[in-house]
Amino acid sequence: MFTSLRLPLFGLLSLALAQAALAADCAPDQRHGAEVFANECGVCHSVTKGATGMMGPNLAGVVGRKSGSLEGFSYSQAMRNKNIDWQAENIAQLITQPQAYVPGTYMPYMGLASADDRQAVVCFLKEQH
Ligand code: HEC
Secondary structure: OHHHHHHHHHHHHHHHHHHHHHHHHHHHHHHHHHHHHHHHHOOOOOOOOOOOOOOOOOOOOOOOOEOOOOOOOOOOHHHHHHOOEOOHHHHHHHHHOHHHHOOOOOOOOOOOOOHHHHHHHHHHHHOOO
16 A cells, blocks of 8 residues: 555655755745846836837746747847847846847846846746746
8 A cells, every 4th residue: 555655655745845946946036036126127127918118028928038039029139139048047147237148239227236136036037927
């Protein structure tokens, strides 16, 4: 009886551990991330799916999206040529110093100095689908 339970239980346990590891990465940062986004990015970017009319492209679903690819947004040539998929790491690089990461970008942002703030805002963006 125990033998037959062991495998499914082990599976569940590994799943729980994997989720805990993910949560350890991001969960405590969610509220802080939302604040950082509101203070640093929200003036130019929306995370409401489909919302338009802001200076920057909508960032709902940006993690995993190809750079410069949002339909209807007029990107700089530099951003259109960047040709990467946005992931946590390269978004963090972009917001460290946009003009260094994408020379010629239209994103008029000086950069976010705190690595903790960068990590938190990227965690927040991962949850905006
Ligand atoms: C003053 C306005 C402004 C601020 C503040 C700003 N951005 Fe941007 N952002 C832009 C513009 C404009 C673009 C388009 C750049 C281009 O076409 O070169 C952009 C592009 C981006 C992109 C690329 C999206 C895509 O579809 O390829 C990401 C990711 C991004 N911004 C994240 C952020 C984050 C995170 C913050 C806050 C830490 C932030 N931005 C702050 C204006 C801004």
